[in-house]
Amino acid sequence: VLLIAFSVVAVAHAEVCKPDAQNAFKVRLSIKTALGDNAYAWDANEEYLFKAMVAFAMRRYSSKNTTQISNVLLCNVTDRVSFWFVVTDSTKNVTTVPGSEVEAAIRMNRNRINSAFLLNDKTLQFLKISSTLSPPVEPSIPVWLIVFGVVLCVTVAGIVFLLVSGIQRRKKKNKESSETENLEEKCEVTVTIENGIPCETLDLKAGHINGVCAADDERFTSL
Amino acid sequence: ESLKEDGRPKWDNKFQYILSCIGFAVGLGNVWRFPYLCQIHGGGAFLIPYFIALIFEGIPLLHLELALGQRLRKGSIGAWNTISPYLGGVGVSSWMVSVLVSLYYNTVLTWVMWYFINSFQEPLPWSVCPLNENRTGLNEECYESTAVNYFWYRKTLNITPDVTENGTLQWWLVLCLAACWGIVYLCTIRGIETTGKAIYVTAIFPYLVLTIFLIHGLTLPGATEGLAYLFTPNLNILKNPRVWLDAATQIFFSLSLAFGGLIAFSSYNPPKNDCEKDAVTVAIVNCMTSLYASIPIFSVLGFKATTGYWDCLDRNIISIINKFDLPEQSIMRQNYTTWIRLLNSSHPEKIAELKLKSCDLQEFLDQSASGTGLAFIVFTQAVILMPGSQAWAILFFIMLFSLGLSSMFGNIEGVFTPLLELRIISKSTPKELISGIICLISFLIALCFTLGSGSYWIEIFDSYAASFPLLVIAFFEVIGVAYVYKVKRFSKDVKWMTGRKPNLYWQISWKFISPLLLLIVFVAFVTLQVQKPPSYAAWNPKYVHFPMKEEKVYPPWVLAICMLLAVLPCIFVPLVALLHLIKRMLGSKN
Numbered sequence: 095v096l097l098i099a100f101s102v103v104a105v106a107h108a109e110v111c112k113p114d115a116q117n118a119f120k121v122r123l124s125i126k127t128a129l130g131d132n133a134y135a136w137d138a139n140e141e142y143l144f145k146a147m148v149a150f151a152m153r154r155y156s157s158k159n160t161t162q163i164s165n166v167l168l169c170n171v172t173d174r175v176s177f178w179f180v181v182t183d184s185t186k187n188v189t190t191v192p193g194s195e196v197e198a199a200i201r202m203n204r205n206r207i208n209s210a211f212l213l214n215d216k217t218l219q220f221l222k223i224s225s226t227l228s229p230p231v232e233p234s235i236p237v238w239l240i241v242f243g244v245v246l247c248v249t250v251a252g253i254v255f256l257l258v259s260g261i262q263r264r265k266k267k268n269k270e271s272s273e274t275e276n277l278e279e280k281c282e283v284t285v286t287i288e289n290g291i292p293c294e295t296l297d298l299k300a301g302h303i304n305g306v307c308a309a310d311d312e313r314f315t316s317l
Numbered sequence: 318e319s320l321k322e323d324g325r326p327k328w329d330n331k332f333q334y335i336l337s338c339i340g341f342a343v344g345l346g347n348v349w350r351f352p353y354l355c356q357i358h359g360g361g362a363f364l365i366p367y368f369i370a371l372i373f374e375g376i377p378l379l380h381l382e383l384a385l386g387q388r389l390r391k392g393s394i395g396a397w398n399t400i401s402p403y404l405g406g407v408g409v410s411s412w413m414v415s416v417l418v419s420l421y422y423n424t425v426l427t428w429v430m431w432y433f434i435n436s437f438q439e440p441l442p443w444s445v446c447p448l449n450e451n452r453t454g455l456n457e458e459c460y461e462s463t464a465v466n467y468f469w470y471r472k473t474l475n476i477t478p479d480v481t482e483n484g485t486l487q488w489w490l491v492l493c494l495a496a497c498w499g500i501v502y503l504c505t506i507r508g509i510e511t512t513g514k515a516i517y518v519t520a521i522f523p524y525l526v527l528t529i530f531l532i533h534g535l536t537l538p539g540a541t542e543g544l545a546y547l548f549t550p551n552l553n554i555l556k557n558p559r560v561w562l563d564a565a566t567q568i569f570f571s572l573s574l575a576f577g578g579l580i581a582f583s584s585y586n587p588p589k590n591d592c593e594k595d596a597v598t599v600a601i602v603n604c605m606t607s608l609y610a611s612i613p614i615f616s617v618l619g620f621k622a623t624t625g626y627w628d629c630l631d632r633n634i635i636s637i638i639n640k641f642d643l644p645e646q647s648i649m650r651q652n653y654t655t656w657i658r659l660l661n662s663s664h665p666e667k668i669a670e671l672k673l674k675s676c677d678l679q680e681f682l683d684q685s686a687s688g689t690g691l692a693f694i695v696f697t698q699a700v701i702l703m704p705g706s707q708a709w710a711i712l713f714f715i716m717l718f719s720l721g722l723s724s725m726f727g728n729i730e731g732v733f734t735p736l737l738e739l740r741i742i743s744k745s746t747p748k749e750l751i752s753g754i755i756c757l758i759s760f761l762i763a764l765c766f767t768l769g770s771g772s773y774w775i776e777i778f779d780s781y782a783a784s785f786p787l788l789v790i791a792f793f794e795v796i797g798v799a800y801v802y803k804v805k806r807f808s809k810d811v812k813w814m815t816g817r818k819p820n821l822y823w824q825i826s827w828k829f830i831s832p833l834l835l836l837i838v839f840v841a842f843v844t845l846q847v848q849k850p851p852s853y854a855a856w857n858p859k860y861v862h863f864p865m866k867e868e869k870v871y872p873p874w875v876l877a878i879c880m881l882l883a884v885l886p887c888i889f890v891p892l893v894a895l896l897h898l899i900k901r902m903l904g905s906k907n
Contacts, residue, residue: 126645172642241434242492249499256506260749 110190111167111180117190119197120221122176128217136175140211141168144179147207148200152181152191155199160185197223325390326509327585333513335595337582338383340520340723342572342603345425345692348720351571352611353687354563356547359554364608366555366564371604374834375568377826378791380596380819381798382574386583387592388810392734393577396584397797404797406893408735410790411577413886415731417782418576420759421775422728423501424766425689426721427493429714431473432693434493436710443468444701462864465698470856473693477769478857478867480777480875484769491767494760500722502756505729507748508737509585512726519723526716527610530709534616537703543619546682547611558841565838566784572603575790578727581734591815593823614691621699622681629676636671689772692717729755773853780851781879786886788842792835793890799827851879 111118121144126133134140145166152161165184171177181191200207200223208214215225328334355363389396397408435442446459446467454460459467470476477484504515534540554560573579583592627650634648637660648656661668686695692713700709732755737748766775798807804827812818854866871879 122639124645173644174638174642175645176639176642237438238431238434241437242496245430245434246492246496246499249496249503252503253499253506256503256511257749260507260747264747 110182111169111178113170113178115178115180115190117193117196118178118180119193119200119223120176120178122174122219122221123211123213124217124219125175125211125213128213136171141171141177143210144168147203147210148179148181148196151199151203151207152196155202156195201225325585327587328509329513331590333516334582334586335598336520337509337512337516337723337726338579338595338599339602339606340516341578341582341727342599343520343523343606343720344571344573344724345717345721346567346571347603347607348610348614348717349689349691350687351567351607352547352614353685353691354567355611356615356685358557358560358563359551360546361548361550362552362554363560363564366561367568367604370561370565370568370834371600373826373830374565374838375572375574376596376600377823377831378569378574378795379572379579379600380593380823381795381827382579383583383592383596383599384807384811384814385798386580387586387588387590387814390584390588392584392736392738393580393731394735395738396580400797401801402897403894404793404801404890405897406890407790407793407797408577409889409893410786410886411575411580412732412735413889414782414786414790415576415578415728416759417778417882417886419725419728419732420763421766421778421782422721422725423497423759424490424494424763424771424775426497426718426725427490427767428473428689428693429717429721430493430497431489432697433711433714433718436707436714439707441697441701441706441710442472443697444706458858461858463698465694465701466864468697469689469693474772475769476772476856478855478859479869480770480773480853480855481872482770486764487767487769487771490771491764494763494767498756498760498763501725501729502753504722505726505733505752505756508733508752509582509730512730516723516726519719519726522719523716524606524609526712527613529712530613530617531609533703533709534613534620537616537620539620539623540616541619542623542678542682543615543617544612546619547615559845562838562841562845565834566842569791569838570784570787571607572600573724573727575787575794576728576731577735578731581730582727584734589814589816593811593815593817593819614696617696617699618685619682621695621702622678622684624699624702625681626676626678629674629681633671633673633676636673637668640667640671773855776853777875777879778882782882782886785842785846785883788835788839789887789890792832792839795827795832795835799832804828851876 109115113120123136125136142163145163145168148166149161149163152165153159160183161181162184165182166179167182168177168179181196183189183191200220204215204225208218211218328337355361385396385400386392389399391399392408393411394405394408397411398405443465446455446464448454449456456467458471462470473490475484475487503511504519505512583595586592630650630653634650634653637643637648637656638645641660641664657668657673684695696713697710700706700713703709729752733752736751736755765771768774798804804824807827808819808824850870852868852870855869857863857867860867
């Protein structure tokens with residue numbers, strides 16, 4: 095009798111939990127991708143933990159402590175590691191908890207479920223349950239504005255410095271030239287003159303240079 | 318201030334002068350145009366027309382400009398007026414082109430600066446798509462194109478779908494533009510006195526960064542594929558005249574000829590300086606830099622293509638594993654093809670259901686780009702894939718900024734020096750004021766480029782103001798010196814400056830080869846331009862085939878502006894000659 099009862103329950107369970115069953119969800123884990131060499135093997139103990147996490151999620155969500163680990167049924171476990179699960183309701187006979195409730199429960203506790211398995215939203219996928227996207231972290235002042243401020247301050251400081259030094263230099267030159275103006279009358283340095291004709295036009299007109307105009311650096315004593 | 322006896326400022330030392338010329342010639346084009354041309358025109362085979370154009374067009378013209386400036390010791394307007402008053406228009410045209418280019422070139426630097434200041438964030442803002450309004454998914458425009466495209470077209474340019482829709486001023490670009498013009502003002506505030514100091518940094522720094530990228534790039538996986546793709550010569554391509562035209566125009570624009578900036582730079586030289594050696598040095602350094610820059614660029618592009626290919630494979634592998642519930646890591650990239658064959662023979666319907674994308678490395682390598690597309694879309698995407706992406710992004714954008722800034726110095730000098738010599742500005746006005754006014758006016762005009770349609774306008778300026786007139790100016794430059802001033806006289810001047818007469822190569826190039834080449838290039842260029850109605854590619858999120866760009870034709874009023882930009886600088890050449898003729902005739906009547 096026990097055997098028959100057992101097999102009846104098993105058959106009932108098989109009917110409830112099968113791929114694409116009503117209120118069933120497919121789960122896919124990518125343990126090797128997430129953990130590399132530290133990957134653990136997926137065995138019955140891990141399945142037990144999964145059932146526990148789903149039961150925990152259902153309990154937290156509906157705040158009634160009726161969901162047991164035995165209510166969570168897993169089936170079709172493949173090598174990928176992927177499987178289907180469904181949550182039954184013990185209060186009613188072998189019926190499944192509506193998918194929307196399961197989905198909401200999983201969504202609420204997604205973080206806890208992920209961390210139990212050392213995975214994240216991408217490596218522990220509940221197909222059909224979309225994860226909420228986290229809003230981007232916006233600092234109070236955008237970083238680029240700070241960098242821009244630095245660049246602008248350096249530029250303005252440089253400009254002000256050069257302008258001020260230019261003005262100071264000009265003041266000093268004016269003072270100096272007014273002091274030494276009388277002494278410099280003889281040394282005419284603006285344009286090299288030869289017979290009243292500026293040298294440069296001479297060069298172009300005559301087409302050849304005589305030595306007088308060319309060597310003007312040596313002519314005048316350095317001041 | 319170091320003054321020569323005639324009151325003209327001079328370079329602190331020869332190295333500063335050479336570095337300024339190199340910095341002016343080496344610009345953004347060396348990094349983002351030459352590698353692209355190499356790639357689409359048969360790889361290593363492109364170097365053949367490139368070097369031929371260099372020897373017969375680039376170096377003679379460069380020598381001509383440097384010798385001219387050094388001999389006449391004046392900026393472009395004064396120099397050409399001295400050669401012949403009828404040719405004064407050539408100088409005015411050069412000046413005009415320098416003005417137009419300075420306006421839009423700094424806006425490109427604004428974009429570089431914007432990317433630079435955004436590179437300090439973790440994660441990089443162009444690596445993730447922002448969420449949409451109700452936080453249910455990613456922003457639609459971003460999701461359909463890529464995060465990199467979204468950041469460039471929406472967050473940076475905030476581009477309008479059409480050139481006629483102006484949009485509004487983008488305040489972040491206005492801020493960056495102000496900062497860029499501030500930096501340009503800071504460096505050019507006293508003419509070559511300040512640019513000479515700044516050039517040590519802006520001309521040398523890019524080489525450092527290129528070397529760092531070279532070393533890092535060669536260690537990336539897929540670098541060798543990229544380099545092989547770039548340099549594999551395809552000699553058949555030489556039969557296509559388009560290749561020769563592109564080589565000639567690339568050499569020409571790469572050396573920054575006909576801007577008047579080189580004449581301005583060499584006018585500050587002592588008269589007895591070996592300009593022949595300088596010209597050859599600058600030209601060779603420019604070409605070597607182009608080649609040197611293409612190695613890291615293509616290593617990185619090869620890395621990006623390989624990563625894209627691997628991602629494609631991985632996506633397919635995951636789909637197959639999920640569909641067939643095979644254990645993880647059972648299919649690796651290496652045995653992917655064997656598995657596919659196996660599964661196709663056993664379960665063809667399931668495989669067909671998956672709709673696997675075909676992954677072809679060649680296809681990824683073929684995704685080439687030049688110009689802003691290379692720097693702001695392709696390269697930024699590659700940088701995200703590298704570990705430590707912030708550092709690489711920062712380095713890359715500082716390098717681009719230095720390259721562009723040193724070219725800006727040449728442009729500004731080309732505007733500044735002739736203005737100082739024109740008698741409209743008195744000698745007592747401080748240089749700081751003149752450069753300040755130039756920078757302020759340029760900033761205000763360049764605000765147009767920060768509108769929503771700004772990048773379309775920059776493309777227009779780049780294609781029309783900075784290409785066609787330069788060819789015309791260069792042609793008249795060579796004709797003017799070779800036939801009006803006469804090569805014999807010019808050779809004598811060069812002999813006085815360098816101590817030896819220019820040999821037969823120079824004489825023949827100046828007299829026959831260069832003018833002929835320029836004429837051919839000019840005619841071919843114009844022919845190619847008029848063959849099809851000028852169109853542009855617009856970024857329109859509402860386009861049916863979005864994210865492909867929409868091909869649109871310019872409306873008539875925009876075409877009129879294009880024509881104006883192309884013709885306005887050239888018109889000065891005959892105009893000034895005519896004015897002088899009229900003045901002469903009126904003068905002889907009295």
